[in-house]
Amino acid sequence: MADTHPQKPHPQAGHVLLEVVVDTSAGLRAAADNGADRIELCAALGEGGLTPSVGLMRLAAETGCPTRAMIRPRAGDFTYTADELHIMHHDIVAAAACGLEGVVLGANQTSGALDEAALKSLVMHAKAHGLAVALHRSFDLAPDALEALDIALSLGITTLLTSGGGQTAAQGVNGLTALVKRAAGRIEILAGKGITAENIAAILVSGVTSVHASCSAPIPPHDNRAFALGYVNAGMRDTSAQSVAQLKAILTGAGGVS
Numbered sequence: 204m205a206d207t208h209p210q211k212p213h214p215q216a217g218h219v220l221l222e223v224v225v226d227t228s229a230g231l232r233a234a235a236d237n238g239a240d241r242i243e244l245c246a247a248l249g250e251g252g253l254t255p256s257v258g259l260m261r262l263a264a265e266t267g268c269p270t271r272a273m274i275r276p277r278a279g280d281f282t283y284t285a286d287e288l289h290i291m292h293h294d295i296v297a298a299a300a301c302g303l304e305g306v307v308l309g310a311n312q313t314s315g316a317l318d319e320a321a322l323k324s325l326v327m328h329a330k331a332h333g334l335a336v337a338l339h340r341s342f343d344l345a346p347d348a349l350e351a352l353d354i355a356l357s358l359g360i361t362t363l364l365t366s367g368g369g370q371t372a373a374q375g376v377n378g379l380t381a382l383v384k385r386a387a388g389r390i391e392i393l394a395g396k397g398i399t400a401e402n403i404a405a406i407l408v409s410g411v412t413s414v415h416a417s418c419s420a421p422i423p424p425h426d427n428r429a430f431a432l433g434y435v436n437a438g439m440r441d442t443s444a445q446s447v448a449q450l451k452a453i454l455t456g457a458g459g460v461s
Contacts, residue, residue, distance in 0.1 A: 222240065222414065240269070253278065352386060372397055373398075
C-alpha cells in the first residue's frame with residue numbers, strides 16, 4: 204500500500220461531520236479548502252457517482268482531507284455480475300494504494316434486498332487493505348430498512364449513507380430517526396440526498412451527527428462550440444466553495460463541527 208498523506212482529524216464525538224461529495228479536481232479543492240470534514244470522491248455524479256480515476260484519487264490524498272472513493276463500475280442498478288465484482292475488488296486495491304481513508308459501495312439482489320454475499324466479499328477485501336467501508340444509498344432500496352441496518356452491522360460496515368427511505372433526506376426524517384435509534388452509535392448514520400443550508404436544521408432533528416451534501420451549483424459552458432457539438436451538458440454542476448462554507452458555518456453555529 205502507498206504511503207498515506209497526513210489527514211485532518213475527524214470532528215470530536217457529538218459534533219456534526221460534514222461530508223461533501225465531489226467528482227472534479229475543482230470540486231475537490233472547493234470542498235477541502237472550505238470546511239469539509241470528509242470527501243466522497245466520485246466520477247460522473249450526473250450518473251449517481253462512479254469509480255473515480257487513479258489520478259483524482261491521488262490528488263484527493265494530497266489534500267489531507269479524509270477521502271472515501273466510490274466503488275461503482277457502471278451506472279444503473281446495484282445487482283452485479285461476477286465480472287463487475289472482480290472490477291470492484293481491483294478498484295478497492297487502487298483506492299488503498301492511493302492512500303485514501305475508505306471506500307463507498309453497495310450491492311443488492313434484484314428484490315432490492317442487500318446482497319450479503321457480495322457485500323461480505325467486498326467489505327472483507329476493503330478491510331484487508333486497511334479501508335473504512337461506507338454503504339451508499341443502495342441501502343434505501345431494501346424492503347426493510349431496520350433489517351438491512353442489522354445486516355450492515357453484521358458485516359462490519361463503518362458508515363451507512365441514507366435518506367431514511369425518502370426521496371430526499373428532508374422527506375425521510377422519520378426513517379432517519381428510526382435508524383439512529385436502532386444503530387445506537389454502533390454505525391455512523393450519514394444523512395444524504397438533497398441536503399442544503401435551507402433544510403439542514405430540520406434534518407438534524409433526526410439525531411444524525413453526520414451529513415452528506417454535494418453543495419453544488421450550476422456552471423456555464425466555457426466553450427460554445429463544445430456545447431453545440433454535445434460535449435458539454437447544459438445542466439452541468441460543480442461543487443460551490445461558497446455553499447460548502449455556508450453549510451459548515453451553519454453546522455458550527457448549531458453546535459456542529461468544531
